[in-house]
Amino acid sequence: MMPITSNKATNYRLNREHPVILAYHGVTDTPTNGIVNFAGKHIKADVFREQMAYIKAHHTPVLLSDLQDRLRSGKIQGNLIVVTFDDGYENNFSVAWPILQELGVPATFFLSTGFIGGQRMFWVDQVEYIFNHTDVPSVQVDLPGHDNHCFELRSQRDRIHAVIMTKRVLKRMSPDERRSVLADIRRQAAVDLPADAPQPYACMSWNQINEMGADPLIEFGGHTVNHEILANLTPEDQRDEVLGAHEALKGVNSYRNLFAYPNGRSIDYNAATLQLMHELDYTCATSAEPGFVDLDDDLYQLSRVIVRANDNPHMRNTHAAHTFPFDMERVPVIEEDQQ
Numbered sequence: 181m182m183p184i185t186s187n188k189a190t191n192y193r194l195n196r197e198h199p200v201i202l203a204y205h206g207v208t209d210t211p212t213n214g215i216v217n218f219a220g221k222h223i224k225a226d227v228f229r230e231q232m233a234y235i236k237a238h239h240t241p242v243l244l245s246d247l248q249d250r251l252r253s254g255k256i257q258g259n260l261i262v263v264t265f266d267d268g269y270e271n272n273f274s275v276a277w278p279i280l281q282e283l284g285v286p287a288t289f290f291l292s293t294g295f296i297g298g299q300r301m302f303w304v305d306q307v308e309y310i311f312n313h314t315d316v317p318s319v320q321v322d323l324p325g326h327d328n329h330c331f332e333l334r335s336q337r338d339r340i341h342a343v344i345m346t347k348r349v350l351k352r353m354s355p356d357e358r359r360s361v362l363a364d365i366r367r368q369a370a371v372d373l374p375a376d377a378p379q380p381y382a383c384m385s386w387n388q389i390n391e392m393g394a395d396p397l398i399e400f401g402g403h404t405v406n407h408e409i410l411a412n413l414t415p416e417d418q419r420d421e422v423l424g425a426h427e428a429l430k431g432v433n434s435y436r437n438l439f440a441y442p443n444g445r446s447i448d449y450n451a452a453t454l455q456l457m458h459e460l461d462y463t464c465a466t467s468a469e470p471g472f473v474d475l476d477d478d479l480y481q482l483s484r485v486i487v488r489a490n491d492n493p494h495m496r497n498t499h500a501a502h503t504f505p506f507d508m509e510r511v512p513v514i515e516e517d518q519q
């Protein structure tokens with residue numbers, strides 16, 4: 181047989197040896213109102229189905245536990261791809277799972293256990309909810325380390341800007357500081373959070389998780405209890421967050437000692453986090469640093485490609501990273517704000 185010499189073919193061969201781990205959050209089949217889901221965190225069901233069909237036709241989709249075994253044995257050829265979901269949104273069960281079943285695509289779901297079976301909303305979703313529902317024309321926010329900031333809230337564009345800026349600053353605060361600033365914003369905005377988290381913000385129940393866990397296509401991993409960014413916590417608090425999720429999940433069918441760091445950029449976890457992973461016998465962990473996987477990667481810091489479907493006109497400039505199928509020659513760059 182003739183050796184493959186063309187650039188294109190060589191690149192293709194190289195890429196077949198670089199597995200991709202995709203990171204999703206939600207899949208939705210309900211229309212949005214206002215600025216709900218403006219950053220495309222929950223992608224439309226028909227788009228997700230197309231993506232999964234593409235994966236089935238062009239890749240070898242495997243579970244993360246399968247990929248880690250292959251990484252350990254040095255066998256990662258075959259155009260491997262892993263579908264992962266973070267956080268545990270209800271639509272993972274009601275919308276994404278049926279599509280995965282229909283197409284026979286396995287997926288690994290990372291769960292923040294403090295939200296399972298409850299009515300709580302993630303704080304990032306609370307920010308979006310508050311700025312979407314307020315009737316006040318502006319909010320004065322005291323952000324430590326920043327000047328007092330007055331957010332105009334007259335247009336959708338204003339509201340999106342307020343969400344992005346608030347999330348950016350609150351992500352770098354301690355949980356207590358963040359709760360206090362968020363409570364102040366909510367008071368000024370005069371918005372009550374709903375007793376039950378609405379779609380697409382609602383999370384799965386334990387019954388739904390156990391039902392999914394009986395499917396061999398599905399496995400679960402940890403994603404802390406409260407979705408705290410671990411680098412913001414003391415080592416003791418990090419341990420509570422990681423171990424708490426492990427304890428809550430260890431009786432669940434198809435739970436594996438896999439982990440995904442909340443927010444997931446390299447500044448969002450630290451040496452204490454990595455030490456915990458080893459101590460608690462996690463076998464593999466994923467970040468949200470954009471990239472493909474290579475044989476010599478640290479199994480506790482595997483890069484992922486975050487998938488979003490972004491059709492909000494105010495966010496078009498950031499859309500390039502989310503096109504699908506991916507440009508396999510290029511690692512997409514995702515703004516931190518979009519997580």
Ligand SMILES: [Zn+2]
Nearest residue numbers: 266267442443
């Ligand atoms: Zn998350």
